[in-house]
Amino acid sequence: MEALYERLAEAAGGLAVDGAIRVTARYEPVAGVGTPVSPPTVKVTRTVRDLATGKEREVDGPGQLFEDRWVGQESAGVVLLDQRQSQANRCETALLEAVDQGDVLLPHLALHVSAEGRVLRMTNLDAPHRSRDAYFRDALDESGAKFDDTVVGRALRDTGTGDVRAFLESAPSDLVYGLWDSHRKRRVQLKVPRAYTSEMVGLRPLSGVRAAGRFDMWNFPGDNVEMTADGWRPVDGTGKKGKGKTLKASAVGHGMIPPVAGMGGVTVQAIERNASLALAGLRALRFGDAPKEYVRAARALLAALALLGDRLAFAAPAVRLRSGCDLLLVSERIEWVGRGREGVAVTEPLELETAVQALELFEFARVRAEEAGLKWSTKPVRLRPNAQVQEAIERSFRLEGIGEAEGE
Numbered sequence: 001m002e003a004l005y006e007r008l009a010e011a012a013g014g015l016a017v018d019g020a021i022r023v024t025a026r027y028e029p030v031a032g033v034g035t036p037v038s039p040p041t042v043k044v045t046r047t048v049r050d051l052a053t054g055k056e057r058e059v060d061g062p063g064q065l066f067e068d069r070w071v072g073q074e075s076a077g078v079v080l081l082d083q084r085q086s087q088a089n090r091c092e093t094a095l096l097e098a099v100d101q102g103d104v105l106l107p108h109l110a111l112h113v114s115a116e117g118r119v120l121r122m123t124n125l126d127a128p129h130r131s132r133d134a135y136f137r138d139a140l141d142e143s144g145a146k147f148d149d150t151v152v153g154r155a156l157r158d159t160g161t162g163d164v165r166a167f168l169e170s171a172p173s174d175l176v177y178g179l180w181d182s183h184r185k186r187r188v189q190l191k192v193p194r195a196y197t198s199e200m201v202g203l204r205p206l207s208g209v210r211a212a213g214r215f216d217m218w219n220f221p222g223d224n225v226e227m228t229a230d231g232w233r234p235v236d237g238t239g240k241k242g243k244g245k246t247l248k249a250s251a252v253g254h255g256m257i258p259p260v261a262g263m264g265g266v267t268v269q270a271i272e273r274n275a276s277l278a279l280a281g282l283r284a285l286r287f288g289d290a291p292k293e294y295v296r297a298a299r300a301l302l303a304a305l306a307l308l309g310d311r312l313a314f315a316a317p318a319v320r321l322r323s324g325c326d327l328l329l330v331s332e333r334i335e336w337v338g339r340g341r342e343g344v345a346v347t348e349p350l351e352l353e354t355a356v357q358a359l360e361l362f363e364f365a366r367v368r369a370e371e372a373g374l375k376w377s378t379k380p381v382r383l384r385p386n387a388q389v390q391e392a393i394e395r396s397f398r399l400e401g402i403g404e405a406e407g408e
Helices: 002-012 084-100 151-158 165-170 173-177 279-283 292-314 355-371 387-400
Strands: 018-029 042-049 056-063 066-071 074-082 109-115 118-123 139-141 196-203 206-214 224-228 231-234 246-248 257-267 270-278 318-322 325-341 344-349 381-385
Touching: 002 018, 002 279, 002 292, 002 355, 018 279, 018 292, 074 084, 084 173, 084 196, 084 292, 109 387, 151 165, 165 173, 165 292, 173 292, 196 292, 270 279, 270 292, 279 292, 292 355, 381 387
Parallel strands: 109 381
Antiparallel strands: 018 270, 018 325, 042 056, 066 074, 074 196, 109 118, 139 381, 196 270, 206 257, 224 231, 224 246, 318 325, 325 344
16 A cells, blocks of 8 residues: 555656546446436527427527547547536545545535524535535634634635645545635635546437326326315316416326326447546645645645545446436446557556555555644534524525435
């Protein structure tokens, strides 16, 4: 493990021939090659021709993401099965689970919210904008002080590109997966590009269709219901309506919906995951006037954190992206990528297949960083929402009746 750490430290500092670490993996649907998988559904804009007027117009609706790419030496169509943001979120979720289980010591921000008898938690590992999310900006510490006015909050707020030690000490995962403090004035916004990226695509996709509908075993009569003061009632068979608001029976979860053709899954020739850790991105991080040993150990620690997140999320024999997209790992290659020769990058296997190995590497790197002067807290920075956010959350709960207890 020491030899791997030393090579990682040299590479993250730009003192080795290694410029990146790549992971290339192949998957197939758990039901077998050729069975459909479900890509994410996104809002897309299409141009359609109005049959009545013959004019073209743009319409918005659900869709899937298709594009052309070079695959080897050939151009081929692909469908995006999991984008970079989503893959980063999977790594962060896996890291947070390891933290909760006591397997990993990782500083983070934790906002705890109580509403309608539930206790919810949001951390910078699952917040939409990580530690720069508005929820943290509008948070208070346990004493009631504004987070931005606390020692940790002020340090994060005032951090510039010349010294990111505050993030390394309080929210290190942000430096791996990227951050943008977009709420600040433009001249003081901090941007750190992601060093780790990953995505999954299906090669040469064929689109499918599916029939969607609803069968009512009790043959609910009629198509409409009338809303009343105490709920709803079916509209009588004559179609006569009362004074209440009339809706489709499906609005209250009843009635028949005839099957109609809709967007289905896709069949693909192969499924690939391509991940990379850009060591130049870690080398670009600055740590102010910290000694040389601190800087070297800090970059190596962040590299080990990126590898740990990848292994925790993707080293398992199978992965579930979403309903209808369970995938089996068929092959995987992890490699060092160095300066090219004769037009081809030089690669060498990196032996780090399991999450257990990645945990050992990360722990080794953490100890080395602490020996170099890094101070990591054993507890998260615990926060609570300010009065305005608390009121908004409680109102949301009352109106929507949503939220699940997640514990402390």
